[in-house]
Amino acid sequence: MYMGYKFEQYMCADKPESSPDPSGDVNTNVAFCSVLRSRLGNHPLLFSGEVDCTDPQAPSTQPPTCYVELKTAKEMHRPGHWRSFYRHKLLKWWAQSFLLGVPNVVAGFRNPEGFVCSLKTFPTMEMFEYVRNDRDGWNPSVCMNFCAAFLSFAQNTVVQDDPRLVHLFSWEPGSPVTVSKHQDAPYAFLPTWYVEAMTQDLPSPPKTPSPKD
DSSP: OHHHHHHHHHHOOSSTTSOOOOOSOOOTTOOEEEEEEEEETTEEEEEEEEEOEEOTTSSOOSTTTTEEEEEEEEOOOSHHHHHHIIIIIHHHHHHHHHHHTOOEEEEEEEOTTSOEEEEEEEEGGGGGGGTTTOTTSOOHHHHHHHHHHHHHHHHHHOOOOOTTEEEEEEOOTTSOOEEEEEESTTTOOSOHHHHHHHHSOOOOOOOOOOTTO
């Protein structure tokens, strides 16, 4: 994981006209997040995701068209290694970038010593082509249909508005999604100050005068 953060430091600059500064320690607490509104089937979505950088030479400077995701992976020298990479790791890269609308993923392939030896750009909308003819590969439609079905299941399951109640969902391939309920620790994650701020009585909006007033 640290290698990935360090790779981002080597690849990113503070300004488009400046150069990257890989000196110094990596601060893993600094991040830029994009907040999006979208829809999947009958489900309106509001979510955020971390974005690594922008491409100043992108066809458009408007987000998310200019966004770029940076990744690292081990060097691969055998066809079997590439097949496994396309089936598993590329699926995760696609899911993360597709949902955020990130058009390109730039991958740095590192040797056992951690040195990046080559770069390759994977356009998000072309990732499926690597597994289209692989009977053990993944399919974007199947992934999105599963996500929509899970959201429907979660919507029908989480019916109680209680910040101390946590629903823990789990899934194993070939099995249905399961859920268990937990009260307070260790799964509760909303801090008390946040819950109090969100549940305090808000002032009523001013009354709109009627034509008779």
